[in-house]
Amino acid sequence: MKMKKSALIGFSVAAALGASAVQAADQYIGLPSYRVGPYAAGGTGIFGGMIDYFQLVNARDGGINGVKLTWEECETEYNNARGVECYERMKKNGPTGNTVFHPLSTGITYSVIDKATADKIPVISLGYGRTDASDGRVFPYIFPMLTNYWSQNTAKIKFIGMKEGGMDKLKGKKIVNIYHDSAYGKETIPVLDAQAKMYGFTVKHIPVAHPGNEQQSQWLQVRQEKPDWVILRGWGVMNPTALKAAAKIGFPREKIVGVWWSGAEEDTIPAGAAAKGYISAGFNVAGTNYPVIKDIQKHVVAKGKTNMEDKSRIGSVYYNRGVVHGIITVEAIRKAQEKYGKGKSITGEQMRWGIENLSIDAAMLKKLGAEGFMPALKMSCLNHEGSGLVKFQQWDGKQWKVITDWIESDQKLVRGMIEESAAKYAKEKGITPRDCSKES
Amino acid sequence: MQFFFEVLIGGLLSGVMYSLVALGFVLIYKASGVFNFAQGAMVFFAALTFVGITELGVPFGFALILAFGAMILLAIATERVVLRPLVNQPQITLFMATIGLTFLVEGLAQGMWGASVRGLEIPGIQDEPLEWMMENTGIGVSKFDLFAAGVSAVLVVVLALFFNKTRVGRALRAVADDHQAALAIGIPLQDIWRIVWAVAGLVALVAGVMWGARNGVQFALTFVALKALPVLIIGGFTSIPGAIVGGLIIGASEKLGEIYIPPFVQSTFGLETNLGGIEGWFPYVMALLFLLVRPEGLFGEKHIDRV
Numbered sequence: 001m002k003m004k005k006s007a008l009i010g011f012s013v014a015a016a017l018g019a020s021a022v023q024a025a026d027q028y029i030g031l032p033s034y035r036v037g038p039y040a041a042g043g044t045g046i047f048g049g050m051i052d053y054f055q056l057v058n059a060r061d062g063g064i065n066g067v068k069l070t071w072e073e074c075e076t077e078y079n080n081a082r083g084v085e086c087y088e089r090m091k092k093n094g095p096t097g098n099t100v101f102h103p104l105s106t107g108i109t110y111s112v113i114d115k116a117t118a119d120k121i122p123v124i125s126l127g128y129g130r131t132d133a134s135d136g137r138v139f140p141y142i143f144p145m146l147t148n149y150w151s152q153n154t155a156k157i158k159f160i161g162m163k164e165g166g167m168d169k170l171k172g173k174k175i176v177n178i179y180h181d182s183a184y185g186k187e188t189i190p191v192l193d194a195q196a197k198m199y200g201f202t203v204k205h206i207p208v209a210h211p212g213n214e215q216q217s218q219w220l221q222v223r224q225e226k227p228d229w230v231i232l233r234g235w236g237v238m239n240p241t242a243l244k245a246a247a248k249i250g251f252p253r254e255k256i257v258g259v260w261w262s263g264a265e266e267d268t269i270p271a272g273a274a275a276k277g278y279i280s281a282g283f284n285v286a287g288t289n290y291p292v293i294k295d296i297q298k299h300v301v302a303k304g305k306t307n308m309e310d311k312s313r314i315g316s317v318y319y320n321r322g323v324v325h326g327i328i329t330v331e332a333i334r335k336a337q338e339k340y341g342k343g344k345s346i347t348g349e350q351m352r353w354g355i356e357n358l359s360i361d362a363a364m365l366k367k368l369g370a371e372g373f374m375p376a377l378k379m380s381c382l383n384h385e386g387s388g389l390v391k392f393q394q395w396d397g398k399q400w401k402v403i404t405d406w407i408e409s410d411q412k413l414v415r416g417m418i419e420e421s422a423a424k425y426a427k428e429k430g431i432t433p434r435d436c437s438k439e440s
Numbered sequence: 441m442q443f444f445f446e447v448l449i450g451g452l453l454s455g456v457m458y459s460l461v462a463l464g465f466v467l468i469y470k471a472s473g474v475f476n477f478a479q480g481a482m483v484f485f486a487a488l489t490f491v492g493i494t495e496l497g498v499p500f501g502f503a504l505i506l507a508f509g510a511m512i513l514l515a516i517a518t519e520r521v522v523l524r525p526l527v528n529q530p531q532i533t534l535f536m537a538t539i540g541l542t543f544l545v546e547g548l549a550q551g552m553w554g555a556s557v558r559g560l561e562i563p564g565i566q567d568e569p570l571e572w573m574m575e576n577t578g579i580g581v582s583k584f585d586l587f588a589a590g591v592s593a594v595l596v597v598v599l600a601l602f603f604n605k606t607r608v609g610r611a612l613r614a615v616a617d618d619h620q621a622a623l624a625i626g627i628p629l630q631d632i633w634r635i636v637w638a639v640a641g642l643v644a645l646v647a648g649v650m651w652g653a654r655n656g657v658q659f660a661l662t663f664v665a666l667k668a669l670p671v672l673i674i675g676g677f678t679s680i681p682g683a684i685v686g687g688l689i690i691g692a693s694e695k696l697g698e699i700y701i702p703p704f705v706q707s708t709f710g711l712e713t714n715l716g717g718i719e720g721w722f723p724y725v726m727a728l729l730f731l732l733v734r735p736e737g738l739f740g741e742k743h744i745d746r747v
Contacts, residue, residue, distance in 0.1 A: 040555030209720030237660035270656020
């Protein structure tokens with residue numbers, strides 16, 4: 001287990017002052033990070049950004065109403081068993097236990113749903129995880145926040161419709177969905193099929209076996225199908241391999257739209273020139289030209305405290321996604337403090353209230369220095385997604401360029417599917433859904 | 441039919457890439473009778489070291505030499521720390537030691553060069569179809585894949601000469617048969633192991649550069665070793681030409697299988713579910729079938745124990 005210096009100092013000071021002083025000064029967050037192993041590039045970027053934001057809040061603001069953030073890392077290597085072990089190891093640490101758990105893995109998220117619900121520790125799965133957990137009545141402690149996979153997919157079809165000149169122009173078009181052959185990859189098949197019926201396009205789903213470092217057969221099928229668009233639902237090495245294979249058969253990269261786990265610099269740089277023109281969805285943007293990133297550079301990076309080993313990655317897609325994780329965590333704690341006492345450490349249960357009542361509107365985004373950086377959101381007991389907005393970006397050969405404003409997802413379609421799926425889950429598990437009208 | 445040939449040719453050329461990794465396994469197995477579980481990690485270590493060196497501004501060719509130097513150092517350290525204390529131990533002990541070595545090498549690579557994903561371009565070699573072939577036959581054959589096939593052919597010839605025509609090669613085969621007997625007749629076991637691990641390191645470097653140029657230099661390079669296993673089972677663990685033939689069989693069959701088996705099964709049984717993505721396990725089914733018919737592989741040595 002790796003513990004950051006600031007957290008260690010925090011604990012040392014706490015020990016010297018006595019337990020009561022700790023409770024008034026610290027807010028503990030256990031981070032199940034992955035800095036080695038197959039997905040270390042994503043882990044170091046996202047956890048690096050999140051930790052840098054926590055450092056910013058401590059350094060610039062003196063914490064949240066005087067409550068300093070402390071954190072502790074536990075290496076999961078993106079492995080489910082280790083993720084659960086980390087969850088168990090950290091859940092009682094800190095003055096009030098773990099405030100919130102960020103698994104950064106759909107597998108670990110699934111593995112801790114029951115435990116976290118029983119322990120009353122909120123799990124935030126930002127842009128991943130179990131989509132139907134967006135129904136907070138059935139999943140009170142699980143938050144697939146900002147935009148879940150189904151919402152993202154409907155926004156993607158909207159984007160393709162925009163490119164074609166209107167949704168009615170989708171009729172008769174052909175889309176190939178190249179997906180990672182896993183639960184994550186298959187998650188959007190039902191919503192794509194539903195949209196194909198709705199708009200009259202045809203969709204062919206082509207799976208790629210894990211890890212996806214061989215895709216010749218799949219892209220030869222694409223060449224045979226001659227689709228108008230390809231949706232890329234990849235992860236890790238599957239993404240650059242797909243872009244190279246597309247180049248090999250001459251499929252235009254401008255007609256490939258990826259999910260946000262296929263839309264980081266780590267996905268395009270290894271593909272070299274083959275990635276130029278490729279488009280991906282995103283719920284955060286890349287770049288350093290945002291006040292929040294400039295503040296991190298001033299208060300954290302310039303003082304030699306950044307968590308990033310490679311400083312050139314500051315402002316990358318993954319790093320900025322980590323900052324979004326940080327903003328949401330901090331603002332939810334702040335919200336909870338408004339109800340349960342400013343300047344006090346909150347519990348996991350209180351954090352859940354904070355998240356469910358969190359609202360970050362345009363004015364607040366501006367105040368946070370994150371205007372255009374992430375979407376506005378409004379959470380509730382019923383809606384654990386909170387946003388459903390998606391931007392699209394295009395790789396110009398060197399960097400990601402945002403090419404759209406926030407595009408709304410089709411909540412009419414998605415919400416119906418979520419509630420149906422969540423109700424089925426509740427029935428299977430014998431869960432009685434909460435009555436949100438009685439939640440205060 | 442044109443599509444069939446395109447899939448077949450593409451599969452054969454992909455198979456050559458698998459063979460590149462399988463060659464490293466064969467070398468170690470020939471010298472010690474041990475399946476080196478760490479070969480995939482060595483591919484990753486070699487590629488990451490090479491890219492790390494080029495990022496320091498070192499030219500491509502010189503960086504290759506320096507990366508090979510790093511592989512030699514790794515070979516010496518492996519012999520000194522892992523292999524030497526385990527001389528005359530059962531082969532399963534050595535195998536377990538290579539499992540431990542895998543995690544050590546993976547961690548060492550990321551510790552030295554960081555976890556970032558890197559791109560790698562081989563100067564002058566593009567992963568794009570040969571134009572004249574595309575124009576005349578409609579079949580797309582990648583220049584990069586052809587280059588990889590050429591590199592593999594050269595490696596096989598060099599390694600075959602090394603094993604069959606040099607004193608070191610003959611000594612190496614003697615060591616593989618019996619460590620103790622080889623020591624008794626004066627063969628320097630430690631030198632032989634260092635040499636063979638260094639050569640396996642060179643093969644790992646070549647495989648790492650080729651795979652890295654194709655998919656980027658990242659941790660997933662360690663996974664390419666998974667495809668080398670069925671290649672070895674089919675070709676035989678001790679045969680260099682076997683690694684090539686096994687690779688060709690696996691490459692061609694998995695690509696043809698991926699394209700033609702799912703639709704056949706779906707239409708035959710009237711299934712609506714998507715059955716694709718069989719490339720991950722299909723080579724292992726092939727290997728299993730070979731094990732049932734010819735356990736020593738196509739070119740492997742038949743092991744006979746006298747009772």
